[in-house]
Amino acid sequence: MKKHYQKIHVKFSFLWIPYIIIVQKLHIYKVVTYIFTILTIHEMAHICVAKLFRYPIDEVTVYPFGLSAQISYIGFGNLIQEILILCAGPLTHIFMPYLFYYLNQQGYLSYTFLTYVLQMNASILVFNILPIYPLDGGRLLQTFFHCFLPFTLANKMTYTTSGILLILCINYFNMNTISIWFVCIFIFIQLVLSYRNVWNKTLQFYYYRYHHPVHLPMHMHNKSDLYRGCFNILKKFDFIDEYTWLERYFFKNKGRR
Numbered sequence: 001m002k003k004h005y006q007k008i009h010v011k012f013s014f015l016w017i018p019y020i021i022i023v024q025k026l027h028i029y030k031v032v033t034y035i036f037t038i039l040t041i042h043e044m045a046h047i048c049v050a051k052l053f054r055y056p057i058d059e060v061t062v063y064p065f066g067l068s069a070q071i072s073y074i075g076f077g078n079l080i081q082e083i084l085i086l087c088a089g090p091l092t093h094i095f096m097p098y099l100f101y102y103l104n105q106q107g108y109l110s111y112t113f114l115t116y117v118l119q120m121n122a123s124i125l126v127f128n129i130l131p132i133y134p135l136d137g138g139r140l141l142q143t144f145f146h147c148f149l150p151f152t153l154a155n156k157m158t159y160t161t162s163g164i165l166l167i168l169c170i171n172y173f174n175m176n177t178i179s180i181w182f183v184c185i186f187i188f189i190q191l192v193l194s195y196r197n198v199w200n201k202t203l204q205f206y207y208y209r210y211h212h213p214v215h216l217p218m219h220m221h222n223k224s225d226l227y228r229g230c231f232n233i234l235k236k237f238d239f240i241d242e243y244t245w246l247e248r249y250f251f252k253n254k255g256r257r
Helices: 016-026 029-052 079-105 111-128 136-146 151-172 178-196 198-211 242-256
Strands: 009-012 057-063 066-071 218-221 231-236 238-241
Touching: 016 029, 029 057, 029 066, 029 079, 029 111, 079 111, 079 136, 136 151, 151 178, 151 198, 178 198, 198 242, 231 242, 238 242
Parallel strands: 009 057, 218 231
Antiparallel strands: 057 066, 231 238
């Protein structure tokens, strides 16, 4: 219980240094402040729901554009809980306009800037729910695949589908700004690295399941992999449960080393 409520380590990104210089030169304090506010509220919703379900938060990094939390075991745990964690962030964008309307009524926001902030909030929401990994929409897509595919295949399907959708988005939308290209390149690099690291992610999942036994409906199959959303009964000459299979798997690989 203690480790679930440990203090969260917070650090500031080195990007604050060039950020402060750029903001001073361009005089865009107000715009970047609201971007930081929107994305911070978004990430705080993820953190709060993750803590509610006792997911350890390894670290929170404060970037100039908002927070970024490293949530342990995300992608390995209970499917329904993680759907709620992933949906928490996008849902804040539905309620944030009420905050901005209030600020407008109190005289902190002009009507012109209110319209701009509302458009910015809607754009962030639409972008974030695109089914492209590692966006929240892409992680929800991954969770969907985990509902009925073995873990490794589900991840490969997630990265492949995300790559195809990213290419379609680039071809469909007007990519006429450097910032959009920068984001797309970043996402593409993340997809390539994730696909290359897919087996390491599977090993992490196996390690998690070995040390965190689950109480889920049983599913019998003859795959050489585990389904995330059930308690696996694998048919290998005889029927064995996933804990025994994992025990044999780790012992076998330890012997090889």
